[in-house]
Amino acid sequence: xxxxxxxxxxxxxxxxxxxxxxxxxxxxxxxxxxxxxxxxxxxxxxxxxxxxxxxxxxxxxxxxxxxxxxxxxxxxxxxxxxxxxxxxxxxxxxxxxxxxxxxxxxxxxxxxxxxxxxxxxxxxxxxxxxxxxxxxxxxxxxx
Amino acid sequence: xxxxxxxxxxxxxxxxxxxxxxxxxxxxxxxxxxxxxxxxxxxxxxxxxxxxxxxxxxxxxxxxxxxxxxxxxxxxxxxxxxxxxxxxxxxxxxxxxxxxxxxxxxxxxxxxxxxxxxxxxxxxxxxxxxxxxxxxxxxxxxx
Numbered sequence: 001x002x003x004x005x006x007x008x009x010x011x012x013x014x015x016x017x018x019x020x021x022x023x024x025x026x027x028x029x030x031x032x033x034x035x036x037x038x039x040x041x042x043x044x045x046x047x048x049x050x051x052x053x054x055x056x057x058x059x060x061x062x063x064x065x066x067x068x069x070x071x072x073x074x075x076x077x078x079x080x081x082x083x084x085x086x087x088x089x090x091x092x093x094x095x096x097x098x099x100x101x102x103x104x105x106x107x108x109x110x111x112x113x114x115x116x117x118x119x120x121x122x123x124x125x126x127x128x129x130x131x132x133x134x135x136x137x138x139x140x141x142x143x
Numbered sequence: 144x145x146x147x148x149x150x151x152x153x154x155x156x157x158x159x160x161x162x163x164x165x166x167x168x169x170x171x172x173x174x175x176x177x178x179x180x181x182x183x184x185x186x187x188x189x190x191x192x193x194x195x196x197x198x199x200x201x202x203x204x205x206x207x208x209x210x211x212x213x214x215x216x217x218x219x220x221x222x223x224x225x226x227x228x229x230x231x232x233x234x235x236x237x238x239x240x241x242x243x244x245x246x247x248x249x250x251x252x253x254x255x256x257x258x259x260x261x262x263x264x265x266x267x268x269x270x271x272x273x274x275x276x277x278x279x280x281x282x283x284x285x286x
Binding site: 058059064065066083084087088090092093102112131133134138140143 | 209234237248271280
């Protein structure tokens with residue numbers, strides 16, 4: 001796996017754990033996405049948000065959040081005076097298949113424990129909890 | 144830290160009780176049906192998390208998050224050195240029925256922008272969460 005620091009997007013998404021990242025993409029997943037969205041097979045593998053400059057077959061015009069971060073000269077949204085703005089607002093729509101609701105939580109954790117430790121110890125677990133964990137009222141996914 | 148602001152209707156985890164269906168149903172019977180369907184509501188309106196001291200009708204014991212915050216003598220989770228902990232980990236599970244994925248965003252808004260500014264925005268945040276469409280890179284949009 002390549003430099004995971006460069007593979008963490010400004011909005012707090014762990015590209016290195018994403019199923020369409022070039023190191024993770026399987027033929028099966030590519031076939032499913034091709035069938036579901038019509039994306040050309042050869043354009044599905046992604047190098048990660050920062051390396052693709054926010055552009056991918058599912059976001060050909062580029063990403064407003066990445067453009068904003070670049071314009072402001074910050075590394076992560078959490079470094080911005082307007083954090084957390086509406087670009088990072090949570091939404092139930094597509095919650096089961098897209099990671100948007102992880103952004104602010106991840107950014108807070110990165111700020112707290114540092115990017116390196118978050119990459120090694122937390123990013124994968126947080127994502128797993130998000131997509132496959134059971135939500136318990138009052139406890140979330142705490143012990 | 145004990146704030147002088149009136150936080151009676153704001154839960155320690157960042158949910159706005161006064162905008163919750165289980166609270167509003169006392170004045171708006173039209174909410175009854177959806178509450179029964181979505182959260183198996185038994186017909187008793189909730190006066191708000193802090194008023195009932197975290198003893199939610201949906202939880203068999205006191206809310207673990209409420210108990211944790213009050214034991215540590217904070218008003219809100221964001222005051223805690225462990226914020227955001229696993230109890231606030233977002234979850235796709237029940238994302239369309241319950242507001243748990245709003246908590247960390249709300250808490251960050253309260254922390255960074257102040258309670259008064261957040262109170263103005265909070266109903267909109269919740270509305271976009273449940274009714275908005277996810278626009279990649281831009282967050283939820285009402286259509």
